[in-house]
Amino acid sequence: MKPLPDERGYFGAWGGRFVPETLMAPLEELAAAWEEARRDRTFRRELDELLASYCGRPTPLSLAARLTEHLGGGRIYLKREDLCHTGAHKINNALGQCLLARRMGKPRVIAETGAGQHGVAVATAAALLGLECRIYMGTEDERRQALNVYRMKLLGAEVVGVDAGSRTLKDAINESLRDWVTNVKSTHYVLGSVLGPHPYPVMVRTFQSVIGAEALLQIRERHRGLPRLVVACVGGGSNAAGMFTAFIPHRNVELVGVEAGGRGTTLGEHAARFSGGAPGVLHGTRTYVLQDQDGLTAPTHSVSAGLDYPAVGPEHAFWHDTRRVSYARVSDREALAAFHLLSELEGIVPALEPAHALAYVCRVAGKLPRGEAVLVCLSGRGDKDVSEVAALEGVAL
């Protein structure tokens, strides 16, 4: 089988490049630069060196012994992306793309951010590599994640609030694309997930695949075999794609992506694209999109800002259709319960995004035989969510 995506950026029927003509030549240039860089040993060595000495890779694999005991089934292992510099897996991609921007001679980077993790990661990488940096963030997200806004400013980035549409991640992407269309000669757009026009989905997945590559080696050594089940949360889907890629060829390993079930099944109350969406085109890619009957993007809801996005990476759409990965939904309430459970049993406060993956594991781990292993991608730490959770639970800080 030929590797996917094809030269037009399609994973089967999903993906492509649905962008204004102004961006087509720059995307071709980016795809060429990326192809060249990934084959260049110097580039790979420089990135690996930074991932090790700056980000702290490889991240550990932790056995969640008390959680395993509590659930009474398969042995639960956590891939600790929360221990990466800046506190989430986002830095893997941000560093890779900022290195690429420097290599392409672009002195300025821009990025969108929802929860603020990707924005912080890009601001960090830009500071490290001496690039000018501007981050777009919906004003609603700015309000929810005030701490991260200040972090980005500390790192020398300019943060621009987007006061349009739903004032969240999708609107920040709209504004980033507008900036890029206008300043394309000097600027590289560091997209934060496996979304957008080709080559972003494959490029971001490749930068994130270090997660799964490490985890596969680690679990083989620790567990002396492959896991029965691998679970990751899916917003755009970058931590999941990074984790799953190494396991895709191992057909006996069950892969589950977990979407935000929010507070109900009506359109607007969740961000479960596979059960509630339809094929569509958003932000340059053909994928499953939450939309109304007129093709207008629907509002979404999730307790977790990082999962609150109306579309999903095109490669996930492909994995969904070919049934290699199954996708489940977890409600706000279940995710919050898992957030508390991991904090209390393991001394790890997870971000609300991977708390969704953990909640799914809570549902199924008890049914798995004790000898089997369950691998969970703990994509980020929960410090950013502490005040939001306290507010939800009526605790004054």
Place this chain on the structure above:
Amino acid sequence: MRRRIRDAFVRASRKGRAAFVPFLTAGDPSLERTPALVAALERAGADIVELGVPFSDPIADGPVIQRASERALAAGATLGTVLQVVREIRFRSEIPLVLFSYFNPIHRYGLARFAVDAAAAGVDAVLVTDAPVEEARPLWETLSSVGVDLIPLVAPTSTRRRIKAVKALAGAFVYFVARTGVTGMREVLEGGLGEQVRLVRRLAGTRVVVGFGISNPEQVHAVARLADGVVVGSALVARIAELGNTPELEGEIEGFARSLAAATVRR
């Protein structure tokens, strides 16, 4: 249908003018007033009218047209209701109409169903902001089968190879984006436009209409000397926003459009 557009260019050119191509967002300020606004533009001397279909995520548009889209969506404009408006315009007018849309509403409507309904309503051509040549082919085939043109976009960043690729799809004209950026008004237009237009005309093998950033009679006149047609969008949409649902709306727009149309004379 293709005829209508071609005839419009020929008529304008015989009068020593570039075609005047105003843009407005359908449904702003309301679906009921869109036909009257189109009639006002026609009286003012419009040769072709572009009707924007509002979308929730208009990534190629600047703030003026973004806000117009929001108003139109709030007023109930969708691809389906815009096609109804086109039908209504066709009761009284033969002015060539180009639908300006993002891809997803058409994708959701269904390509084949859209082509049939658009042709039946009296749409002459369709321009899809976020469907470059590579992605536009299935839509082009469907539209061609019912005699509706697809209008490809060419940008200052387009390579020669890309402009040549447009040739296979190009109908009555190609739309040349006068600058890298989103829609909106600009004080100064980018230089070297004449050379670029000549290159696009030669490589794409069809007429070239220039848009993005043209907002006053002086700019219209400068572009009219170089191109086959001139689009004015945001400046008109901004006037519509100022006037809103007032009785003066059509009259004021007609007056402003008349000053723009007059500037298309090439001398």
